Amino acid sequence: MTTYGYWICNLQFDGDVYLTARDRMRGENAIKELEAEGLTPKFHLLEITDRDSVLEIKQFLMKTYGGVDAFVHNTAIAYKKSAYGMSKLGVIAFTRILSKKTKELDQVDVLTNCCSPGYVSTDMSSHKNPLTLDEGAITPTFLVKFPPNSDAPNGEFLYLKEVMKWY
Structure with a gap:
């Protein structure tokens, strides 16, 4: 899989990295692929156009971590x-x-x-853009x-x- 959101999970941080997606199956499959590469991201369902979904992840992050250190919206x-x-x-x-x-x-x-x-070469751009994911x-x-x-x-x-x- 070569989407930018998937690749951003390759960023190295001290702490947990969450990949979110509005489609649970695609998100969980992306997590499996990242784990196969030796990475350890976590998954949480998120549909940013759904207020309840946004509130759910907010409550989860506040309860689990007390907040967020960094947020990358793709x-x-x-x-x-x-x-x-x-x-x-x-x-x-x-x-x-x-x-x-x-x-x-x-x-x-x-x-x-x-x-x-x-202009990153991804699935969305049919790999026609000049920049690599790195x-x-x-x-x-x-x-x-x-x-x-x-x-x-x-x-x-x-x-x-x-x-x-x-x-």
Whole structure:
């Protein structure tokens, strides 16, 4: 399987990594494939358009871990002149709003950023894009490894570890 969400589970962290999917069978199959490669991700069902599903994983993570250290939502920016592209611009704007709100709440240990992995060769792109999965993982890996209370980007959109001005 060569989807970006699958590959992002290859990122090396101290702690647990969860792969989520809205389809239980596909998620569990991805976990089996990752385990066969020697990785140990965990699975949780999540349909982000279903409020109950979102609340369920939130409650699970709060009860099990007391919160989340890093969260990678697998979306990419492309097709600038389409509804898809506009929805991704909405994600960037929402990121800035979340960052501002966490600062207002004095949540100095929370960083909220979004990034593009670039044009990664995946099943979704019929393997026609130029970047490898390793290259696509560069920026998410960079973002989730900042220590608490660091002077890291916050409320930004990044590509290849660089802040991109989109406004």
